[in-house]
Amino acid sequence: MIKKLLKFLFTDGILKKDIAFLKKIVLFKNLSEKHLAKVALIVFKKTYLAGEKIYEVHQEANVVYIVKSGHVRLNAGSDGKFVEAGDFFGEISLIGSYKHNCSAVALKDSELHLIYRAKFDDMFSSNGKAGLVIMKNLALIFAKRLEYSEI
């Protein structure tokens, strides 16, 4: 009983849940618990209402969006893609200051976790290993996409 109370007083329950959520994201595969906690601490949580525009085409990409709950649609011309809870988009911004080649709209009320490149870079500068793991995951994601799309 006392142990439980102490645990409740000292440990951050919200952070634990955030870590458990981030653990399931492909981008953070093989990342240690401690590094996941660091990622969870630089997350900026924002709720977008149904129909709200998240970004538009050619807007500068500075943020990776992770969908905590809800539904997001990415539109590129006539092409489109649905992004569901546990998935992410806007990952090109991790690499550099590029522009979005699609627009993003929240279909339902959606809670997104925003991670800014500036914060990521800052974290990587002191945790090189974590940066390497994330970049490997990212490279794998891009590689798979190439494999399945062309020739």
Next chain:
Amino acid sequence: MTESSENRVFVIIVMIFLAVGLFLYFARGILAPFIVAAFIAYLMSPLIVKIQSYGYRRWVGVAVIAFILAVALVAFLIIFIPLLISEIEKFKSSSSDYYKYFLNYFGAIRAKIEMTIPAIKSYNISSMVIEKIHSFIVSTVQQLPAYLMNIFSVFSIIVLIPMLVFFMLLGGDKSVNAALNFLPSKYIETVLSVVYEVDAVLGRFVRGQLIEAFFVGIASVIFLSVLGVNFALIIGTIAGFANIIPYLGPFVGLVLALAVGVVQFQTFAIAVKITIVYALIQFLDNNLVQPLVVGYKLNLGPVAMVFAMLSGGQIFGFLGMIFAVPVIAVIKMIFIMFIQKCNGAEV
């Protein structure tokens, strides 16, 4: 975005900056404790994030930091302050000895000069110069404690600053984030990326500067004590603080140590030793400490830095001088990012 609406946004941003600047200028009398508190909170926040990353709640981190700060403050008050005061007292009482030494020294030089240029005798310039220097040094030393007290009244040091630091640390960036959540999502991305970029650069710069100042101060105290130079604690403290000021700072400690050392030992050898020691400290600082802690340079030219420092001092006084360089760096960064955004929009 169309051109006219972009212009409108630009005008609004400029007006907001002007309004904030004007407000801060008029309220500058009460700013000092807030700035110092924000500064301390800013320095401490990475430590709290570190503790948080082990899974503890934020208040645990704040409690740990508060405990460490309290212990450091008490140790400072008990050990450092009495030592410093006794050194200042010693300096006050022995300053007349130093004065006499310099009088003799200048007397010898005067005799030499007057021998070569007899006309100068009638003007009595040298005694005027000596009088000026003496009164300047004495008045500076006597007024220094009162001046520091003036900036930070006892109330703000003992009550206000610790309280502000505590609440700033406890709140973290929650209040800032809450305010940012009201921004339209169209702008939030750009605004936050600018804010975070500035934060990353500035944080590293400020923390690095402080660690450097500590290093230079402590190294000065140790080396000067080993050499047996009087007032090592005063000189080291001043050298550490002065090191924050670019270009000029490193020489302040050297000049002080040289003046005290030469009078004390009356040899040329001590001057050489002190110069070597300070060169060594600067070498270690530049090649060992700086690459380790700073990791980022602000890329400001010497002229811009000096101009920023002097104008900061002119407008906001002592604190303005210290914070001028980072503030100018931030303005420069925002300006560059804005220009890049505008250029990018045209393509």
